[in-house]
Amino acid sequence: MNNNHVKESLLEYINRNLDSQTEKSVRQHLASCEACKKECDSLSNWWTALEQLPNEKPSEAVREKFYQVLQEEIEATQQLKAYGYQKPKRSWLELFFPQQIAGRFAFALVILVLGGLIGYMMKQEPKSMPIENRTEITQLHEEVIMMNRLLTVSLLQQQSASERLKGVSLSYRSEGSDPEITAALLQALKYDPNVNVRLSALDALSRNLNQTDVKQELLETLPKQESPLVQLAFIDLMVQIREKSSVDILKRMLKNPEMNKSVKQRIEQGIQELNS
Known part of the structure; x- marks a missing residue:
């Protein structure tokens, strides 16, 4: 059982709302993972304090x-x-x-x-x-x-x-x-x-664009997004932060024959703004 699964199940584990098999798996993981055990103990203490x-x-x-x-x-x-x-x-x-x-x-x-x-x-x-x-x-x-x-x-x-x-x-x-x-x-x-x-996650991540790895992840994700709303939000963000490295990605997106008309127009406008 991985850490994320344990963290997702901690509240139910503390409140004994898991089925017997899942509870056993969580217990076994906590016995071998000090980090998850620490989080479980901390959450349990908070929970007890709240009830009191x-x-x-x-x-x-x-x-x-x-x-x-x-x-x-x-x-x-x-x-x-x-x-x-x-x-x-x-x-x-x-x-x-x-x-x-x-x-x-x-x-x-x-x-x-x-x-x-x-x-x-x-x-x-x-x-x-x-x-x-x-x-x-x-x-x-x-x-x-x-x-x-x-x-x-x-x-x-x-x-x-x-x-x-x-x-x-x-x-x-x-x-x-x-x-x-x-x-x-x-x-x-x-x-x-x-x-x-996805839109709200993009907005939250825009606070961490000073981190190279986060910005790179966003650039790699941009051409994979299919929702016009998400695409528009991405383009607006790239223009806002003046991310010139996104120009090549935007140009490749323009070659998609199924691209939404409004998105295509915004890409063309965004490329002009980034190149100005």
């Missing part, structure tokens, strides 16, 4: 911060709407977590955000913060990064297109370039059957 959270009403300050987080999530998906993506009626928490604890996790998310803000303020005066506190904040930060990675990759592997879209949206919260998240986004861009998922 009291049903208390957050303060007005926490409420305001929560709405700020939600607004950031909305803004992160605004560009998807230009390509026909419609926001699901359920929140990403409800899409991924059981409904009875979704509210508790939302409150826990707010606490984490506030913790990050406190950590940022403490960095302004590092001498005033005890070493043990700095260590705890670093550990918490690493756990949050791991949790975000696990949730993002898991969502991108779900059967529902709306859940995979939520995985792309969640990837915007990753700090810098996470290799596992980038690999999952590239996989979605190349092979996802849903056009909206």
